[in-house]
Amino acid sequence: MKLVKIISWITLISFAVIQFFPVDYNQSKTIPQTDFMIVNKVPATVYKTLQVSCYDCHSNNTFYPWYNKLQPVAWYLEKHINDGKKDLNFSFWGDYSDRRKKSKINSIINQIESGEMPIYSYTVIHRNAIISKSDKEAVIKYMTSLKDSL
Numbered sequence: 179m180k181l182v183k184i185i186s187w188i189t190l191i192s193f194a195v196i197q198f199f200p201v202d203y204n205q206s207k208t209i210p211q212t213d214f215m216i217v218n219k220v221p222a223t224v225y226k227t228l229q230v231s232c233y234d235c236h237s238n239n240t241f242y243p244w245y246n247k248l249q250p251v252a253w254y255l256e257k258h259i260n261d262g263k264k265d266l267n268f269s270f271w272g273d274y275s276d277r278r279k280k281s282k283i284n285s286i287i288n289q290i291e292s293g294e295m296p297i298y299s300y301t302v303i304h305r306n307a308i309i310s311k312s313d314k315e316a317v318i319k320y321m322t323s324l325k326d327s328l
Contacts, residue, residue, distance in 0.1 A: 196249040201256040204240040204263075212272030213237070223313060224320045228268070231296045231307040235262030238269040243303070276328045283325040287318050 209216065215225060234240045240259055246252050266282055274282065289295040290309065301308045309317070 193249075199249060199253075201252045203242065204238060204256075204259050205242075206238045206269070209239070210269055210272075212270050214268040214271035217272040218324060221316070221320060223316050227309055227313045227317055230304075231309055233268060234304075234307075235259050235296075235300070236266045236268050238263075238267065280325050280328055283321045287321050290314055290317060 211217075214220070214228070220228070235258060242255075246255055266285070271279070286295070291314070296304075296307050296309070
């Protein structure tokens with residue numbers, strides 16, 4: 179019983195200590211002119227879908243839930259967001275070359291069609307980020323037309 183008490187105290191103290199190691203929040207006060215939504219004429223349904231289902235991990239402006247203030251959750255989210263932005267950052271869309279844009283659009287289409295995006299771990303908590311069949315079709319149709327215009 180004494181061992182359980184010691185382990186419990188160590189765990190509690192460790193949890194308290196790690197709260198003092200903050201993360202860098204992915205939030206910007208301004209939307210750059212290179213943002214996907216500004217560079218392109220995005221239909222309202224596609225705009226909403228991308229904003230709700232993609233922008234938290236693939237832009238420079240994440241809406242953080244309350245639980246992001248707790249470690250180690252904040253570390254997990256920070257890594258996830260940084261990895262997402264490495265693959266695609268909608269905030270810098272206008273800076274991409276046409277070739278890179280086409281590649282990114284192909285990736286977006288493939289990942290939405292296959293159900294890879296948005297990822298399951300995100301949609302478990304953010305139920306509104308699940309993309310309906312009609313919204314998937316709208317995004318894919320828009321992305322295809324955008325790719326063809328490049």
